[in-house]
Amino acid sequence: MNPTPTVVLVPGLRDHVPDHWQTVLATRFAGAVTVPPAADARLSRDTQVTALHDTLSRIRGPVVLVAHSAGVHTTVHWAARHHRPVRGALLATPPDFDTPLPAGHPAPRTLRENGWLPTPRTPLPFPAVVAASTDDPMARFGRVVEMAHDWGSRVVDLGPVGHLNPASGYGDWPQALDLLREFGCRPAPDTEASA
Template identity: 70%
Template sequence: MSPTAPPTVVIVPGLRDHVPDHWQTILADRIADARTVSPLTSGRLSCGAQVTALNEVLSDIAGPVVVVAHSAGVMTVAHWARRHRRPIAGALLATPPDFDTPLPEGYPTPEALRENGWLPVPRTTLPFPGIVAASTDDPLADFDRVAELARAWGSRLVDLGPVGHLNPASGHGEWPRAQELVRELGRIPSEASVRRPA
């Protein structure tokens, strides 16, 4: 593949089912040759299973990759990066949840998250450029906590304003800015997988 070939976009959803009006689904439909990590039919809460599913998709791609993760998918990427060394051009990490703080009712408890391998959350510098897109009123994470994660990962923080969890439940379907941020990450050479300072 030519060094100037556009990167393959890999969509990493959270723990949700397939949602047609989610911005990740819309983005995948609009980007040629985008790949999506399919929702697991069993063991969905297993961090190890989620990491394996992501790695299987990435292992099937020969050229540069830009990862686009949302919610728990961001945590999947962070755990994947700790275990694997495949070069990544960059990652858009949208509205990561704060797994270190109890989530609202109806979401996994800290005990369940720990038992399934999500805790502790990796806090080392990611071996690829990242953009953390954070909401100021996300019910799953305080903005300042997400800013701390971005600093720990060596990623650039983008303040999205009050967009909830950036999903249909918070009134957000299409997210045009995602394409802008993906294009920005895609201009970074795939060789730029050197660790960045925190």
């Protein structure tokens, strides 16, 4: 029987948010690990990729990555540079960095200067599910489907869930548990009833 993988949460560029679904999800899996936010150089792709790589280097055994927003881009940039077995990845609502984002977010030029562009568009070396919103202000649904196709990933249409964050009304996201079970992840027994 395959050992249960460690769930590794890859946040976006946000600060820690207690009611974010990733934060809630971390409490549901024994031994779940969250990639720590960068203290400085937060916009640097290299800083984010290094943080993910350092986190993964401390984990023995299989892992499943759970990335949200810019964390999806961290994950695909990491996968283009590093080789470590990954059982699977849940990639939720990736933004489209090639298109200007809403006010208050970095412009494409800033993202390029910090190493985020171009977005890797080669197949990922592990199975992945891209969870896409039909009304995400950070990316048109069709663009997310294109990225998922290029990454060799299956697309799950979440419907109109905004950016799948607390601002869109999403703290808990129970569907994530079902998607993670596909990769052999099992919630801690004492959290099953609340899931």
